[in-house]
Amino acid sequence: MNTRTLLAPLTLALGVVLALPAFAAHDAQTFVNKAAIGGLFEVESSKIAQDKAKDQKVKDFAQKMISDHGAANAKLQSIAGEQKLQVPGEPDAAHKSDLEKLQNTGDGFDQPYVEMQRSAHTDAITLFQSYAKDGDNATLKAFAAETLPTLKMHEEMVEKIASGMPAAADAGMPAVKSASSPKPAGPVPGANSFTETQAMSRIQNAGYSDVSSLAKDDNGIWRGQAKKDGKNTSVALDYQGNVFGGQ
Structure with a gap:
């Protein structure tokens, strides 16, 4: 067995770890x-x-x-x-x-x-x-x-x-809506300062699992794929922290 063959499983395993x-x-x-x-x-x-x-x-x-x-x-x-x-x-x-x-x-x-x-x-x-x-x-x-x-x-x-505070204006901080604010009908465009880890965490806390392929679009909205109630769906997170499925 050559070195490349031996290293292949290790490389695959490392990739799985890094993907967590x-x-x-x-x-x-x-x-x-x-x-x-x-x-x-x-x-x-x-x-x-x-x-x-x-x-x-x-x-x-x-x-x-x-x-x-x-x-x-x-x-x-x-x-x-x-x-x-x-x-x-x-x-x-x-x-x-x-x-x-x-x-x-x-x-x-x-x-x-x-x-x-x-x-x-x-x-x-x-x-x-x-x-x-x-x-x-x-x-x-x-x-x-x-x-x-x-x-x-x-x-x-x-x-x-x-x-009790106004919406955060600093683009260097996650601008999250207040708990009393009504949820909009769809993702709100705006400068989104959530990191990928924070975005994934908030989406999971909203009841989604297997969150993957997260990427921020031109409107500052994190979009990806997830699973909820056993069904695969697209998911979105805007700069206010609102989570939407089927977007």
């Missing part, structure tokens, strides 16, 4: 990496918010993030140590970039901080739900399941804060 959604983490070390980095970002971004936020509700929310995520980070650190797993000591490049954006934001700080928190909690809930269901480490699965209600509570809190 970025937020899916069923092995212990990957979960710890993503959960720790996300938790660090929550704490560090909220420390900045304590200094720069204008709205007292945003300051209060930031303090709760520091407290709750600080406790969760400490618990994760302890569990990871017991399981002989490594814990990242600092955010990754993408989160560092977001922290720099917040640090360099002037008077309009509250809006981008809140939008970052909405996206961060969407990703965190997807990560923790996935690992609580299919993770490979019983202790970490229990941690993920125990932490989920707190993450969902945070999401409700930040959605309530966001509902």
Whole structure:
């Protein structure tokens, strides 16, 4: 058997791994990496918010993030140590970039901080739900399941804060509609700053599975294929966060 034949299955397997959604983490070390980095970002971004936020509700929310995520980070650190797993000591490049954006934001700080928190909690809930269901480490699965209600509570809190704010104008942040806004009849064109991972997460949270072939069109709308109720369908996500099937 030649080298090319031997490498073919490995190449195929690697391609399958790389095709998985970025937020899916069923092995212990990957979960710890993503959960720790996300938790660090929550704490560090909220420390900045304590200094720069204008709205007292945003300051209060930031303090709760520091407290709750600080406790969760400490618990994760302890569990990871017991399981002989490594814990990242600092955010990754993408989160560092977001922290720099917040640090360099002037008077309009509250809006981008809140939008970052909405996206961060969407990703965190997807990560923790996935690992609580299919993770490979019983202790970490229990941690993920125990932490989920707190993450969902945070999401409700930040959605309530966001509902009282005007639509985000910064093209560098996901401009998500407020919870009280009625859903339009179809995707709304506009500058869409959702990443592919965030777009996939929001589509899956809307009840779709097997999301694939996501691409942003000329109107700023993420379009792709998915499955819902056992049927294949096209799917779309606009810059406000509205999800539409059959588009």
